Amino acid sequence: MSSIKDVAELAGVSVKTVSRILNGFEGVSERTRAKVQEAMDRLEYYPSAAAQSLRGKETGLVSLITDHLTTTPDAFEIVAGIQSVCEKRGKLLLIGETGGSQESFQKLVEDFRRQRAQAIIFATMYHRKVEIKQSFERCPLILLNCFDTDSRYPCIIPDDEQGGFDATEHLLAQGHKRIAFLTLFEHMPATSLRVRGHLRALEKHGIEVDPNLITEGVFDDSQDEFAGLEALLKELLKGPKAPTAILCGNDKMAMRVYMHAIQLGYRIPDELSIVGYDNYRMIAENLVPKLTTVSLPYFQMGELAAELAIDGPAEKEKGKRNKRKNNHTIKIGGDLIVRGSTGFQ
Amino acid sequence: MSSIKDVAELAGVSVKTVSRILNGFEGVSERTRAKVQEAMDRLEYYPSAAAQSLRGKETGLVSLITDHLTTTPDAFEIVAGIQSVCEKRGKLLLIGETGGSQESFQKLVEDFRRQRAQAIIFATMYHRKVEIKQSFERCPLILLNCFDTDSRYPCIIPDDEQGGFDATEHLLAQGHKRIAFLTLFEHMPATSLRVRGHLRALEKHGIEVDPNLITEGVFDDSQDEFAGLEALLKELLKGPKAPTAILCGNDKMAMRVYMHAIQLGYRIPDELSIVGYDNYRMIAENLVPKLTTVSLPYFQMGELAAELAIDGPAEKEKGKRNKRKNNHTIKIGGDLIVRGSTGFQ
Numbered sequence: 001m002s003s004i005k006d007v008a009e010l011a012g013v014s015v016k017t018v019s020r021i022l023n024g025f026e027g028v029s030e031r032t033r034a035k036v037q038e039a040m041d042r043l044e045y046y047p048s049a050a051a052q053s054l055r056g057k058e059t060g061l062v063s064l065i066t067d068h069l070t071t072t073p074d075a076f077e078i079v080a081g082i083q084s085v086c087e088k089r090g091k092l093l094l095i096g097e098t099g100g101s102q103e104s105f106q107k108l109v110e111d112f113r114r115q116r117a118q119a120i121i122f123a124t125m126y127h128r129k130v131e132i133k134q135s136f137e138r139c140p141l142i143l144l145n146c147f148d149t150d151s152r153y154p155c156i157i158p159d160d161e162q163g164g165f166d167a168t169e170h171l172l173a174q175g176h177k178r179i180a181f182l183t184l185f186e187h188m189p190a191t192s193l194r195v196r197g198h199l200r201a202l203e204k205h206g207i208e209v210d211p212n213l214i215t216e217g218v219f220d221d222s223q224d225e226f227a228g229l230e231a232l233l234k235e236l237l238k239g240p241k242a243p244t245a246i247l248c249g250n251d252k253m254a255m256r257v258y259m260h261a262i263q264l265g266y267r268i269p270d271e272l273s274i275v276g277y278d279n280y281r282m283i284a285e286n287l288v289p290k291l292t293t294v295s296l297p298y299f300q301m302g303e304l305a306a307e308l309a310i311d312g313p314a315e316k317e318k319g320k321r322n323k324r325k326n327n328h329t330i331k332i333g334g335d336l337i338v339r340g341s342t343g344f345q
Numbered sequence: 346m347s348s349i350k351d352v353a354e355l356a357g358v359s360v361k362t363v364s365r366i367l368n369g370f371e372g373v374s375e376r377t378r379a380k381v382q383e384a385m386d387r388l389e390y391y392p393s394a395a396a397q398s399l400r401g402k403e404t405g406l407v408s409l410i411t412d413h414l415t416t417t418p419d420a421f422e423i424v425a426g427i428q429s430v431c432e433k434r435g436k437l438l439l440i441g442e443t444g445g446s447q448e449s450f451q452k453l454v455e456d457f458r459r460q461r462a463q464a465i466i467f468a469t470m471y472h473r474k475v476e477i478k479q480s481f482e483r484c485p486l487i488l489l490n491c492f493d494t495d496s497r498y499p500c501i502i503p504d505d506e507q508g509g510f511d512a513t514e515h516l517l518a519q520g521h522k523r524i525a526f527l528t529l530f531e532h533m534p535a536t537s538l539r540v541r542g543h544l545r546a547l548e549k550h551g552i553e554v555d556p557n558l559i560t561e562g563v564f565d566d567s568q569d570e571f572a573g574l575e576a577l578l579k580e581l582l583k584g585p586k587a588p589t590a591i592l593c594g595n596d597k598m599a600m601r602v603y604m605h606a607i608q609l610g611y612r613i614p615d616e617l618s619i620v621g622y623d624n625y626r627m628i629a630e631n632l633v634p635k636l637t638t639v640s641l642p643y644f645q646m647g648e649l650a651a652e653l654a655i656d657g658p659a660e661k662e663k664g665k666r667n668k669r670k671n672n673h674t675i676k677i678g679g680d681l682i683v684r685g686s687t688g689f690q
Contacts, residue, residue, distance in 0.1 A: 002483070044483045046458035050395030050404075059395075060456070061439075070428040073418045073627065083415040083442055087449075092456055094406075095438050097428055104432075111405070111437055113391035138347070138389045226631070252631050259633035262607055282418065282628065286571070286597050288604035 002043035011039035022047050062086050062309050063094040063117035065108050068125045070097050075125050078145060081302020082121060089310050091118075102133070109134055119309035122146065123302075127157055127190045140312050144305040145298075147329060154308060156301050159333040160190045163294040164197025166336045167247055167275045170292070172205045175345035176245040176273060180236055182217025182229075182257070184249035191249070194277070198247065213243055217253050226256045233260050237272075244345050245273035251280040251293055254341075258287055269343035279337050289340025297332040304330065347388035356384035367392050398461050407431050407654050408439040408462035410453050413470045415442050420470050423490060426647020427466060434655050436463075447478070454479055464654035467491065468647075472502055472535045485657050489650040490643075492674060499653060501646050504676040505535045508639040509542025511681040512592055512620045515637070517550045520690040521590040521618060525581055527562025527574075527602070529594035536594070539622075543592065558588055562598050571601045578605050582617075589690050590618035596625040596638055599686075603632055614688035624682050634685025642677040649675065 004022075008015045013032060021028055021036050039045070049059065064082055069075055079095070086093045094117060098104035105122075112120055123144035124130065130146045132153065143155035164181075171179050181198055183191045195214060202209055213236075221227040236243065248254040254276035258268065266272040268289060276284060279295035349367075353360045358377060366373055366381050384390070398404045409427055414420055424440070431438045439462060443449035450467075457465055468489035469475065475491045477498065488500035509526075516524050526543055528536045540559060547554055558581075566572040581588065593599040599621035603613065611617040613634060621629060624640035 041480070044458075044480055046455060048398075048461060049456075049459040050398045050461060052459075061460075070425050072425075073421045076418045076421055080415050080417075083440065087442060087444070092460065093440050095428065095440055097432060099432070110391060111394075113389075114394040114397075115406075115437065116393060116395060135386070135389055224630070252627055255628075255631045256633065259631075263633065280627075282597055282625075283600075285569070286600045286604075288601065288608065 002045040004045070004047075006043050007036065007039045007045050010043060011035045058118060059116045060091050061094050061112075061115055061117045062091045062119060062121070062306060063096070063112040063115070064121045064123060065105060065112070066095070066097050066123045066125070067100050068097065069123055070095065072125060075123070075145065075296075075298055077296075077298035078123050078302040081299040081304075082123075082306040083302075084299075085303050085306035085310070089306075091306075091310060102131075106134065113139055119312065121305045121309050123305070126188060127160065128188065140309060142305050142308050144301060151329065154328055154330070156305050156308075156330045156332065158190075158296055158298075158301065159331040160193035161197040161200075162331075162333045163277065163296075163336075164194030164247075165201045166197075167277070167294050168198045168201035169205070170336055170338065171245045171247070171273060171275065171342065172201060172207065174245075174273065174342060176243075177207055177345075178210070178213065178241065178243040179245045179247060180213045180215075180243035181247045182215060182232070182249060182253060184216070184218055186216055194249075210241070212241075217249055217257075226253060229253070229256050230260045233257065234264065237261075237264065237266075244271075245275070245342065247275045247277075249277060251276035251278045251283040251291060254291055254293065255283050255287060258291075258341075269341050273342040273345070275342060279334070284337070284339065287341070292337065292339045292342040294336050295334040297334045301332050304332070347390040349390070349392075351388055352381065352384045352390050355388060356380045403463060404461045405436050406439050406457075406460055406462045407436045407464060407466070407651060408441070408453075408457040408460070409466045409468060410450060410457070411440070411442050411468045411470070412445050413442065414468055415440065417470060420468070420490065420641075420643055422641075422643035423468050423647040423650075426644040426649075427468075427651040428647075429644075430648050430651035430655070434651075436651075436655060447476075451479065458484055464657065466650045466654050468650070471533060472505065473533065485654060487650050487653050489646060496674065499673055499675070501650050501653075501675045501677065503535075503641055503643075503646065504678040505538035506542040506545075507676075507678045508622065508641075508681075509539030509592075510546045511542075512622070512639050513543045513546035514550070515681055515683065516590045516592070516618060516620065516687065517546060517552065519590075519618065519687060521588075522552055522690075523555070523558065523586065523588040524590045524592060525558045525560075525588035526592045527560060527577070527594060527598060529561070529563055531561055555586070557586075562594050562602075571598060574598070574601050575605045578602065579609065582606075582609065582611075589616075590620070590687065592620045592622075594622060596621035596623045596628040596636060599636055599638065600628050600632060603636075603686075614686050618687040618690070620687060624679070629682070629684065632686070637682065637684045637687040639681050640679040642679045646677050649677070 004018050008018045083093055096108040119140040121142045121144050124146040128146050132148050141153045143153050147155040218225050219228045254274055261272055276291045276293035279293045284291040284293050349363050353363045428438055441453040464485040466487045466489050469491040473491050477493050486498045488498050492500040563570050564573045599619055606617055621636045621638035624638045629636040629638050
């Protein structure tokens with residue numbers, strides 16, 4: 001690695017002169033500046049960020065710890081949102097993945113803090129509860145797509161209840177009265193929140209709930225999470241009490257429902273309306289007809305987390321309130337994207 | 346931020362003792378170690394990586410510059426492969442995205458070099474040529490999913506020609522003689538290489554080429570890249586010279602071909618075999634029947650790039666050969682994944 005001494009020597013000036021230029025002082029001739037720049041280019045000399053950070057300047061590093069985000073594309077937009085803000089604000093993003101292990105989390109926190117990251121964002125693949133054992137009194141921690149039991153840290157989560165409400169209200173407005181809801185796994189916060197929104201919409205519009213229409217659409221099968229979907233649909237769609245519309249737990253599931261429904265002879269949306277969740281565009285825009293779905297606001301969630309990480313909200317408000325009260329839950333609503341898979345009944 | 350002095354003070358020992366513990370020296374009693382550890386925990390003290398890096402130790406940082414990778418999920422597995430190796434090798438991954446601008450590339454290179462990253466990986470969203478203006482004599486640069494005109498840097502690319510060959514040979518082995526190839530844009534290296542592999546397989550098996558069967562399946566439409574696909578398929582599938590199998594430029598396109606073909610009344614694979622490209626599992630495994638496709642070895646490519654970045658191949662071989670010869674192109678082949686969308690003719 002080249003040093004400032006090498007630069008000075010090659011340029012034929014003193015170390016002090018090079019240092020003055022690097023630190024932005026004036027009073028150095030253009031000719032000398034040019035000579036020093038040329039020497040830096042030839043030697044590939046880059047001033048050390050580490051040295052600057054030891055002198056107390058900001059490191060410009062924002063760090064992201066994820067559980068499985070970088071190994072699955074499901075919640076990819078979260079990373080994209082964070083990266084987009086880091087780029088705009090001139091910050092570098094450090095990322096690390098725990099693979100779900102608490103030990104790796106601890107190791108990454110140590111590594112990031114040794115790198116003097118300005119803040120740490122912890123993002124999970126799906127909306128869930130997490131347990132944070134470390135202390136983050138001196139380094140802001142922002143929880144993204146997850147929340148801690150004690151509400152000690154600011155957390156940003158999707159407004160799943162509103163999503164379930166909006167999707168259901170859209171179908172009700174189209175005249176559907178029998179709406180099936182094929183949910184993700186019951187134990188997931190997203191599932192219970194969306195079901196709550198769904199029930200609230202039914203109640204608002206005076207539609208009686210048929211519990212047979214609300215059921216898990218995912219299966220405990222390591223090879224194929226939708227293994228039982230075809231049988232489930234055949235059962236669900238027969239008889240006079242068959243639904244005219246189906247809400248799906250995500251767009252992947254909606255895609256499978258399309259395939260089975262078409263093969264069972266249903267025309268979408270004329271005979272069966274289908275709504276997805278996620279607005280996973282690769283799927284939603286390439287199904288025919290295109291899929292009506294609720295967007296998961298992952299990109300915006302990522303953006304907001306990065307902004308909190310960079311601006312350090314807790315610091316700003318420190319004077320006003322006590323720490324515990326500063327830390328709040330921010331719910332971000334998705335949009336209902338109406339495409340061709342839903343129609344009037 | 347807490348300092349080593351704060352730790353020493355709280356633990357009631359000398360700065361030298363804390364320093365001895367941090368540097369792994371022996372000859373400090375367990376009781377003293379415990380007191381110091383407790384003080385470090387309470388003060389959230391983490392030794393500075395910057396300080397260590399200034400003392401000449403490795404920073405443990407690997408850096409990744411992408412063009413659009415973090416804002417689109419298409420080549421996501423590249424990031425996952427890099428991250429996976431960094432995790433195993435105890436390195437942290439720094440990422441930055443250029444959005445396609447040369448200026449941002451230059452800025453990121455500067456930032457990463459100021460952070461003393463051990464190596465820089467530059468990865469592109471699709472297989473293409475890039476121009477590198479900076480000098481990387483003193484910091485390894487690895488090109489991933491792209492190549493430079495002068496072959497100055499090691500580059501890792503997918504073996505697209507082999508992919509086109511394998512997919513075609515699979516269909517030929519099933520008795521298909523009229524195979525359509527709906528390609529990605531003609532100007533992309535992946536397209537010409539895969540067509541070359543396709544033609545080589547046809548030639549090997551003595552099948553005459555019908556140029557009408559090879560055509561772009563993507564369209565210059567900012568709203569919908571497959572806007573003209575339905576019309577194209579209707580035209581292609583009519584008449585006695587209609588293909589019995591279709592190779593698609595990627596899995597997204599294959600998904601659209603499924604939807605249109607089913608709606609045109611074709612049964613897959615009985616009346617029409619379909620092959621995708623990418624093994625984008627979210628699509629390939631959720632179509633019914635599941636999609637036969639060629640995997641893009643993005644994960645493996647990412648892994649290899651990270652290994653080269655960490656182990657610095659050029660450094661190792663410096664003595665043996667001259668620099669220019671060290672830098673080579675590594676082609677990684679994907680696998681043909683046979684699922685239900687292809688069948689005997």
